[in-house]
Amino acid sequence: MNNMTKLSNTPVFKPLYEQIKSVITERLIAGEWKPGESIPSEMDLAAHYGVSQGTVRKAIDALAKENIVVRRQGKGTFVSTHKEEKSKLRFLRLTAVDGSKELLENELLECNRIKVNAEIEKLTGLKIGTAIIEIKRLLKFSQSSVIIDYIIVQAKSFKGLNATKIKENNGSLYSMYETLYGVPMVRAEEKLSAVIATKEQADLLKLEPGFPLLRIERTAYTYGDKPMEWRLGLCVTDEHHYMNFLE
Amino acid sequence: MNNMTKLSNTPVFKPLYEQIKSVITERLIAGEWKPGESIPSEMDLAAHYGVSQGTVRKAIDALAKENIVVRRQGKGTFVSTHKEEKSKLRFLRLTAVDGSKELLENELLECNRIKVNAEIEKLTGLKIGTAIIEIKRLLKFSQSSVIIDYIIVQAKSFKGLNATKIKENNGSLYSMYETLYGVPMVRAEEKLSAVIATKEQADLLKLEPGFPLLRIERTAYTYGDKPMEWRLGLCVTDEHHYMNFLE
DNA sequence: GAGTGGTCTAGACCACCAA
DNA sequence: TGGTGGTCTAGACCACTCA
Numbered sequence: 001m002n003n004m005t006k007l008s009n010t011p012v013f014k015p016l017y018e019q020i021k022s023v024i025t026e027r028l029i030a031g032e033w034k035p036g037e038s039i040p041s042e043m044d045l046a047a048h049y050g051v052s053q054g055t056v057r058k059a060i061d062a063l064a065k066e067n068i069v070v071r072r073q074g075k076g077t078f079v080s081t082h083k084e085e086k087s088k089l090r091f092l093r094l095t096a097v098d099g100s101k102e103l104l105e106n107e108l109l110e111c112n113r114i115k116v117n118a119e120i121e122k123l124t125g126l127k128i129g130t131a132i133i134e135i136k137r138l139l140k141f142s143q144s145s146v147i148i149d150y151i152i153v154q155a156k157s158f159k160g161l162n163a164t165k166i167k168e169n170n171g172s173l174y175s176m177y178e179t180l181y182g183v184p185m186v187r188a189e190e191k192l193s194a195v196i197a198t199k200e201q202a203d204l205l206k207l208e209p210g211f212p213l214l215r216i217e218r219t220a221y222t223y224g225d226k227p228m229e230w231r232l233g234l235c236v237t238d239e240h241h242y243m244n245f246l247e
Numbered sequence: 248m249n250n251m252t253k254l255s256n257t258p259v260f261k262p263l264y265e266q267i268k269s270v271i272t273e274r275l276i277a278g279e280w281k282p283g284e285s286i287p288s289e290m291d292l293a294a295h296y297g298v299s300q301g302t303v304r305k306a307i308d309a310l311a312k313e314n315i316v317v318r319r320q321g322k323g324t325f326v327s328t329h330k331e332e333k334s335k336l337r338f339l340r341l342t343a344v345d346g347s348k349e350l351l352e353n354e355l356l357e358c359n360r361i362k363v364n365a366e367i368e369k370l371t372g373l374k375i376g377t378a379i380i381e382i383k384r385l386l387k388f389s390q391s392s393v394i395i396d397y398i399i400v401q402a403k404s405f406k407g408l409n410a411t412k413i414k415e416n417n418g419s420l421y422s423m424y425e426t427l428y429g430v431p432m433v434r435a436e437e438k439l440s441a442v443i444a445t446k447e448q449a450d451l452l453k454l455e456p457g458f459p460l461l462r463i464e465r466t467a468y469t470y471g472d473k474p475m476e477w478r479l480g481l482c483v484t485d486e487h488h489y490m491n492f493l494e
Numbered sequence: 495g496a497g498t499g500g501t502c503t504a505g506a507c508c509a510c511c512a513a
Numbered sequence: 514t515g516g517t518g519g520t521c522t523a524g525a526c527c528a529c530t531c532a
Contacts, residue, residue, distance in 0.1 A: 299502060302501085322512085
C-alpha cells in the first residue's frame with residue numbers, strides 16, 4: 001500500500017516494479033502459468049501485491065519488451081509461446097536474398113544419447129561425461145538444403161527425447177521443449193563466423209568442397225538466464241542472408 | 248491541457264505521447280539541439296505542449312529506447328552522440344574469441360569522389376550517375392588486419408569529405424558525420440553472409456587465397472529512417488566472432 | 495455490458511547532480 | 514539548495530474483445 005513494502009521485503013534497494021517483475025518471473029519458472037495461458041489482470045496483480053496498477057503495468061511492460069509475455073488489448077496478458085505459427089521462427093534470422101517467403105522443411109539425420117567429450121565441452125561448457133542428447137538435422141528452404149544444424153541439450157532436462165518425438169513435432173524443437181518438457185526458450189546469444197565446408201558438409205548440402213559457410217553458434221536460455229540448448233548451424237549463404245538490426 | 252489537443256492536431260488518431268515524440272524528433276532533424284547537447288526538461292516540454300509530465304516522459308522513454316537520446320538522472324536528457332569513447336563502437340559487433348579488449352586501428356586506403364555504377368546501384372539503391380564518395384580502409388585489432396571496409400556516402404550530403412578530414416578524425420566516421428555534417432546515425436541494418444577471399448582481399452589481409460570471410464553489408468540511417476551510408480565489410484573470423492543477441 | 499489493456503492526468507516523494 | 518530524471522499512486526476515460 002505504501003513504500004514500506006520496498007524496505008521490508010529486501011535488504012538491497014530495488015524499485016517496486018522490478019520486484020513485481022521478479023516475483024512474476026518466479027511464478028513463471030514455477031510453472032504456475034504455462035505458455036499460451038493468460039496471467040492475472042493488472043488490477044488483480046496490483047490488488048494481490050498491494051501496489052498500484054501503474055506499478056504492475058511497468059513490471060509487465062518490461063516482461064513484454066523481453067518477449068516473455070504478450071499483451072492483447074481487451075483480452076489479457078499471455079505467456080509467450082513458440083507454438084503459434086507466426087512465433088515459431090522467432091530466432092531464425094536467415095532470409096532469402098530476394099525477400100521471398102519460403103517453405104521450410106526439416107530432415108532429421110541423427111538423434112543420439114551420448115556423453116560430453118572434450119569438443120562438446122568446449123562448445124557448451126558442460127562437464128565431460130554429462131549425459132546429453134545430440135541432434136543432427138538438415139533444414140531446407142523451398143526444397144534446397146540450406147542449413148546443417150547440430151543441436152545439444154542435457155538429457156536430464158529432456159528425458160525421453162528421441163527421434164520419434166522430434167518427428168511428431170515436425171522438428172519444431174522450441175515448441176516441443178515448452179510443450180513436452182516445460183522449458184520455454186526466451187532468449188539466445190549467437191556468435192557468427194565464416195568457415196569452409198568440409199567434404200562431409202559439402203556432400204550433405206550438395207556443394208563443391210571449399211564452399212564458404214556461415215557458422216552460427218547459438219546458446220538458448222530459458223527463464224532466469226539458464227542456458228538449456230546449444231546449436232551449431234552451418235548455412236549456405238549464396239541465396240540467403242542473416243539479417244540483423246542495430247540500434 | 249486536455250484531450251482536445253489530440254483531436255485538433257491531427258486527422259488520424261495517434262496517442263498524445265507519440266505525437267510529442269514526433270515533434271521532438273522533428274526538432275532534432277531541424278538541428279535545434281545538436282548531439283551531446285541537452286534537450287529541455289520534461290517539465291518544460293510538458294508545459295510547452297500543454298500535456299502532463301507523464302506523457303512527455305513516455306515520449307522520451309521511446310526515444311531513449313531507440314538510443315536517440317540518453318537520460319542522465321539529475322542532469323537532464325541529452326542527444327545521443329558517437330563522439331564519446333564508449334559509444335564510438337556502438338555498431339561494431341565483432342569481438343575477440345577470447346573476449347579480450349583490443350586496440351583498434353584504422354588504415355585509410357582510398358577516398359574518391361566517383362559516380363554510381365551498376366554495381367554500386369545494386370548495393371545502395373542510388374541512381375546510376377549520382378555523385379558519391381567511396382572510402383576503402385583497413386581495420387586492425389591489436390596490429391593485425393581484420394576487416395576490409397568499403398564505405399559509400401552521397402557527395403551532396405557530405406560536401407568536402409576527403410582523406411585529410413578522415414585522418415583528422417582518426418577514422419571515426421560516425422563521429423565525423425555528426426560533428427562536421429550534422430548527420431547523426433541512429434540505427435543500422437546488416438546482412439551477413441560467408442564468402443571466399445579474392446586474391447586482392449587475401450593480400451590486404453595477409454591471408455592465403457581461398458580463406459573464408461564474413462561479409463557484412465550495412466545500411467545506416469539517420470533521423471526519420473533516412474539511409475545515409477552503405478558499407479561492405481569483409482572480416483577475418485578465425486580470431487573474432489560477430490556477436491548477436493536474440494529476444 | 496463487463497472486463498481487459500492503453501492512454502492521460504496531477505501530484506507526491508526519492509535519488510542524483512551541480513553550483 | 515534547486516533542478517533534473519526516477520518511482521509510485523489514484524483515478525479517469527478510451528479502445529478492444531467477448532459473451
